[in-house]
Amino acid sequence: MLNRRTLAVALAGTALxxxxxxxxxxxxxxxxxxxxxxxxxxxxxxxxxxxxxxxSAQIAVDKPTRAPLKQFAQFEVDEQQGIMRxxxxxxxxxxxxxxxxxxxxxxxxxxSATENxxxxxxxxxxxxxxxxxxxxxxxxxxxxxxxxPDRVLASLALGRIxxxxxxxxxxxxxx
Numbered sequence: 001m002l003n004r005r006t007l008a009v010a011l012a013g014t015a016l017x018x019x020x021x022x023x024x025x026x027x028x029x030x031x032x033x034x035x036x037x038x039x040x041x042x043x044x045x046x047x048x049x050x051x052x053x054x055x056s057a058q059i060a061v062d063k064p065t066r067a068p069l070k071q072f073a074q075f076e077v078d079e080q081q082g083i084m085r086x087x088x089x090x091x092x093x094x095x096x097x098x099x100x101x102x103x104x105x106x107x108x109x110x111x112s113a114t115e116n117x118x119x120x121x122x123x124x125x126x127x128x129x130x131x132x133x134x135x136x137x138x139x140x141x142x143x144x145x146x147x148x149p150d151r152v153l154a155s156l157a158l159g160r161i162x163x164x165x166x167x168x169x170x171x172x173x174x175x
């Protein structure tokens with residue numbers, strides 16, 4: 001059941017994620033917007049982003065794709081499941097919040113994409129979502145109000161995000 005506080009955080013997250021797509025054109029503005037959010041709102045954004053990364057990667061696991069992309073996708077699914085388990089171990093009740101409408105539409109596009117059209121769309125979607133995640137996790141690391149488990153998880157995630165961005169760029173170049 002959704003309580004008012006959770007609903008408010010989810011709505012704020014939905015609005016902010018729409019603005020987070022500005023990250024590539026105005027990263028300072030995105031960071032400024034994120035810095036004012038509560039630890040709960042940042043965690044919700046991280047969970048929303050992780051849910052999209054996992055669901056889109058699951059589509060890639062199930063589609064006929066090149067082996068490196070399929071391996072990356074399975075790794076992403078496993079990693080997002082690990083993040084959820086880590087948050088549960090830290091004492092949080094984690095249920096992925098609903099995706100934003102644009103992410104839901106993107107998942108539909110990925111699902112219906114043909115083999116030739118899928119890979120570039122998937123890689124682009126993953127790169128954008130990883131950049132959005134990096135913005136959220138950077139804000140968590142910098143937040144003095146964020147609980148220590150949030151900041152530790154965010155710090156670990158940032159290193160993995162950087163690694164993923166390099167892998168995705170390599171896949172894009174190899175096409």
